[in-house]
Amino acid sequence: MSSAGLALQEAMRTALIADPTLKKLLGGAYVFDEVPRGAPPTYVEFTSLDTRDWSTMSEVGFEHVVSIVVRSNSRSRKPAQEISAAVEAVLDGAALAVPGHRLVSVRLVFWSVMKTGQTYGASLRFRAATEPL
Incomplete structure (x- = not known):
């Protein structure tokens, strides 16, 4: 069985x-898992993936918390907010194809736009549930 968390992250990145x-x-x-050298100043990065057992007495399942960061070179909040809204529009409630697993749900649970140095960025956290096929 493939890793549910990694399969979920790849499906999210593809979307x-x-x-x-x-x-x-x-x-x-x-949109990066690992930001390459020379990356553009504005990008989206997957920063953490936490997976927990979410099984019941009769079913196997996993709960995932996926953290995504928006990096921007703008001195305005607007680009970070617009990019965050686009990420939410793509992923919140999405019917993603997760190889080897059934995606039960994926929801945005946290979103924050903040100043980092002279520019603005954002942090988003999604909660997802999967079951193996």
Whole structure:
């Protein structure tokens, strides 16, 4: 069985990369698990993935908390807010194909836009539940 958390993260990343609104806001498909050297100043990054057993007496399941950060080179909140809204629009309630698993639900549970140094960024946290196929 493949890792439910990693399969979920890859499905989320694939959905984000495919979204034309997010791609336009980022200036390209800049959604990373590991940010490469020379990355553009504005991008989306998966920063943490926590997986917990969510099984019942009769069913196996997992709960995942996926953290995503928006990095922006803007001195205004607006780009970070717009990018965060686009990420939410793509992922909140999405019917993602997670290989080897059934996605029960995925919901945004936290969103914060904050100043980091001279520029603004954002932090989003999603909660998802999966069951193995």
